[in-house]
Amino acid sequence: MPPTIAVDHLWKVFGPKADKVVGTPLADLPRAELRAQTGCLAAVRDVSFAVEPGEVFVVMGLSGSGKSTLVRCLTRLIEPTSGEVHIDGEAVRAMNPKRLRELRRHGVAMVFQHFGLLPHRQVVDNIAYGLEIQGVGKAERHRRAAEVLTLVGLDGHEHQYPDQLSGGMQQRVGLARALATDPAVLLFDEPFSALDPLIRRDMQAEVRRLHAEVGKTLVFITHDLAEALSLGDRIAVMRDGALVQVGTPEELVGAPADDYVADFVREVPRADVLSLRWITRDAAPDEVLEDQPLPAGTVIRDTIERVLRARHPIPVVDGDERIGVVDAEQLLPALTGHRPPVPA
């Protein structure tokens, strides 16, 4: 089965001679230097990754790192400068306008940071907009809109207007609008950064629930590391337009690819993210071990009590194979290590 989304050496350069940059020595220049020399801004630089069906793929980076441009390149809301995007095996850049519209109407839907709702339409007609422009009849699209309205928990609000709803509810409408056309892929462009922290947590839970229920492939853009760690099956870290590291939350925290990522994840409580496999040591030749082993995939936080109460080191197993042992000595750095060093 091909990956749902495959991105291959994707570039997006803004500026006067954007097409004269890729493939020349200019492309190797750092972003600031390129800008000084040509006035061009390389928003996305040689990005490649693949998203598997049903996966939640998070792209994370600071503002200006190019992540919003990247996600817009996937459906050519912004035209890429070079490289290729395949969605379900089909080359997106080769699509004619008609086929591209088909893709946007049926295949890939998007949720935006600033919602982008139509203020002159009631909630139900906002949600049905995607179906309306496909030419679906009124009764049918309202029936479908009512369904997704229930799914996102907005029952009873269908005849209100967007400005009568709170920010969180407006974003639920945005989510419902994206779900209404039943796309296989949902793109989220920092959907919750405009919301209050409490609402944001609710909405994140909502996305996890929806993902579990409807099983779509999600690409999720965020600048919030906690959000990335809690949602992502895999996370891609972007910096200055390029991908720095792609990996599971564990890999990012446990083995950051460079200082930039390390800096990012420094304050993450490692014990909450890492599993035992990151901290085991080999048992000494005649060491006495506990009888009951722990599975290697267990998150460290969940083992604290057992490890600290145990009289001997506990063996850690991956399936049947013992990969090492863990004791309090191993645990402590994971529990304390994320704190920034306190000045003397």
Add this chain to the structure above:
Amino acid sequence: MSTAVTDVTVPAEAVDPAPDPAAPGPRRKLPGRRTLILLLVLATAAVYLVVRTSAPADDDNPWAFRFFSGVRDWVDANRDTSPLFLYGFNYLRLGVSLLVDTVHGALYGLGWAGLVAAAGALAAVVAGWRIALLAVAGFLSFGVLGLWEESVDTLVLTLSAVLLAVLIGVPLGVLAARVPAVGAVLRPVLDVMQIMPTFAYLAPMTLLFLIGSPAATIATLIYAIPPAIRITALGITEVPKSTVEAATALGSTRWQLLGKVRLPLARPTIVLAVNQAIMMALSMVVITALIDAPGLGQTIVQALERVNVGAAFDAGLAIVVLAVVLDRITTHAAHRAAPTTHRSVRLRLAGPVVAVVAVVAATVLGRMSSWGAEFPAAWRASFAVGVNEATRWVEFHWYDATEALKNVVSAGLLDPIETVLTTTPWWLFLVVVLIFGALSSGPRAAVIAGLAVAGLVGLGLWQHAMQTLATVLVATVATMAFGIVFGVLGARHDRFALVMRPVLDAAQTMPSFVYLLPAVALFGASRFTAIVAAVIYAVPPVVRLVERGVRDVPATVVEAAVSSGSTPRQLLWKVQLPMARRGLLLAANQGIVMVLAMVVVGGLVGAGALGYDVVAGFAQREDFGKGLAAGFAIVLLGVLLDRLTQGAGRRADDNRLRRPAT
């Protein structure tokens, strides 16, 4: 990301080396500039004293007049044979005439009762019942003033012109906003159209379309279309990018985006465009009385010619009432069109039905009954006698004061300026415009202004242009003085602003013609009258721009200045006025263009010069060439003044933007 794209040119500027490495920066440059300007002024004065002439009269029949007369003779001879007219302008005239006749037939077909009901019903549906009451009362007042037919004629021309302006202007506005090339072509054209004084449109219209309603409608259309295009384009551009992007991401086609997203979201702005078009049309329709259009304008022009202020007052009142009614209906309709206004579906459907029933009932009743044929004479009332008595009283009791004011301004300010301007040889004037234009607005604006000066010379109306310019300068100085005082007061005292705002609102909805009335009542027919009218006409927008400029000074800056111990006076002079400089220059630009428009109209009440030439051109066939030339001269004068002042505003802006970089 896209915001980052806009400033990609920054590095290019940063790379640019400082043009003059010796110049240490703006601080030491300024006094140098000031000395330079002082020296230039002294030099100009010296040259003037040496080369001044004795104000030679303009050539009686220069090349330009003969040329325009020739054009007219050719047009008259070929109107029915040349294909340009046979298949072009004549059909245009016929089509517009058909439209005017249709609207005319429709409005008169309703009868007065039906039309009053229709105005009320329309207002009720689009703007609410309060406005409906205002509309009914307003339309009834036309009959009460004994000006029913004149008012309806004015309404017919206004509606016809606005209909065309909207039909052409809204699509053009959408195109201008969506197709960069169209926008780039339209912008300079609209710029010029908007600084053209109303008078300048008339003569070419009569040439192409003869006199009467069609020519009047087309002139009005041309005058009213720039705001329709501009504001529509603004509305379309202002549609939030995020909304358009969301709709695109769902797979909307271009037409779906336009019909379902852009137009609905721009709707309130487009209604506002219609409102502006109506206001412009109304002020132009009145002036088209000069090319024989029927309506209230005729009444005013005739009354002004006989200096019968009372008769003009009734008609002026009717125009103001019409303007206020149309303005309120459309402004409230714009508010209601906002996408955030939500009304129940039942009300939305029931309203129009009730309204149509009411109009039909009123029409049928009016047609069938005896009182419906003509507005009942018993209800008539007129202010004419009272106003004439009041005017006489003023003339009798204030004569000394008004006469003294008139004479002091004329002898102390107007005459000297006029003398200097008229005795300056044209080439010296041209050199001065080029030098000072380049200093204040940059070389480009200076060249355009210089070309305008050369054009004035070529038209053979140099002396008249300079006389008009002198009047404009005096009126502008007065306008700016009043405007700044009131604007600053309004910005600093909320209560004052609260009182002033409705006055400004009312003033800005009045067609320019109306402003002649109080001026004539006080000062009779003279150059000074035109100045007074121009000042009354131009002060409201200037006040508004000045007030906004001062109020726009960021609250944080004001707070910082106050917290460091500035007195209110220091705050005004050292912070608010300097920071509002751009607003002030914009106000000066706007003011000067409006003053010119009104000073020219003042040709009707004794201001002479270019305005009179235009009016005479309509009246006497042998003066047609001169009239047309005067119309062009007015446009050139407008371009000259606009370039010199608008450039200054832009320059101030540039300087402020650049300062941190240097």
